[in-house]
Amino acid sequence: MTTPLENYKGLSVGDQLPELIQFVDQAMIDAYADASGDVNPLHIDPEFAKTTFFGRTIAHGLLTLAFVSRVLSEWNWDGWAYGGELDVAFLGPVYPGDEVRVSGVIESIEQTEEGVFARCKLSCYCAERAVVKGTAVCQIL
Amino acid sequence: MSDYVKYSSMSEGDAFLDPPPSFQVSQDVVDKYIKSTNDLTKQLKVKDNEGDSVAPPMLAAVYVIDALRTRVGPPGGIHAKQTFKFHRPAKIGETLFTSATVLRLYQKKERNYVEMTTETLNQHGDLITTGLITRIWGKE
Numbered sequence: 001m002t003t004p005l006e007n008y009k010g011l012s013v014g015d016q017l018p019e020l021i022q023f024v025d026q027a028m029i030d031a032y033a034d035a036s037g038d039v040n041p042l043h044i045d046p047e048f049a050k051t052t053f054f055g056r057t058i059a060h061g062l063l064t065l066a067f068v069s070r071v072l073s074e075w076n077w078d079g080w081a082y083g084g085e086l087d088v089a090f091l092g093p094v095y096p097g098d099e100v101r102v103s104g105v106i107e108s109i110e111q112t113e114e115g116v117f118a119r120c121k122l123s124c125y126c127a128e129r130a131v132v133k134g135t136a137v138c139q140i141l
Numbered sequence: 142m143s144d145y146v147k148y149s150s151m152s153e154g155d156a157f158l159d160p161p162p163s164f165q166v167s168q169d170v171v172d173k174y175i176k177s178t179n180d181l182t183k184q185l186k187v188k189d190n191e192g193d194s195v196a197p198p199m200l201a202a203v204y205v206i207d208a209l210r211t212r213v214g215p216p217g218g219i220h221a222k223q224t225f226k227f228h229r230p231a232k233i234g235e236t237l238f239t240s241a242t243v244l245r246l247y248q249k250k251e252r253n254y255v256e257m258t259t260e261t262l263n264q265h266g267d268l269i270t271t272g273l274i275t276r277i278w279g280k281e
């Protein structure tokens with residue numbers, strides 16, 4: 001049994017999550033490649049990247065998700081880190097020099113037998129270009 | 142010889158990574174990840190309720206991709222979709238084991254896609270993360 005709510009513990013449907021803006025350069029991509037071990041040359045080798053569809057290096061999609069996770073961690077650490085769910089599609093590349101803007105809005109709040117959960121609509125843009133879109137579900141504790 | 146499997150060698154239902162490879166959640170690994178992602182989350186700087194230091198939830202991107210290293214395809218492949226459920230954050234000092242199953246293989250716009258489910262447990266069998274990854278296979 002699921003009951004939709006308009007608000008719960010000070011959170012309301014339509015509330016914005018804290019926005020994050022992160023500049024990405026090749027140094028950040030290289031550092032992420034080193035930290036993650038994902039050394040796909042599409043990300044770190046400009047000569048190889050020239051031969052691909054993109055024509056130049058692109059950031060790891062999962063680096064962009066790290067920015068999404070920062071937003072959700074700041075907004076609702078316990079609900080995100082302990083049971084949070086993420087479902088996203090990568091819509092376009094993030095290139096070195098891009099500024100990624102991560103935003104989110106509470107789309108719904110639902111009471112279930114397990115607790116009250118917020119479903120958040122998420123998007124990441126580089127200027128007017130959508131690069132990631134999806135949803136996150138976090139318990140409101 | 143390539144260090145990745147051929148797309149044509151995979152079948153839906155294949156359970157691979159058996160036994161699952163191990164991943165050590167060390168302080169160094171977590172510090173490098175936090176620095177590379179510019180993560181200033183304050184809960185990462187303090188101990189949790191059990192007195193342990195925890196990693197960012199999205200460290201899953203590291204230990205899952207590490208486990209799938211030979212299964213994400215040749216260079217040039219890209220990540221199309223991702224789902225994660227974070228049952229709890231990984232803790233520094235834990236050893237993680239990620240298993241995976243090929244859920245679906247399909248073509249779209251002349252590109253090869255693979256969907257894989259993943260499950261990560263720690264050394265005690267505690268569930269840490271589950272996920273579904275969709276990759277566009279690189280040119281072989």
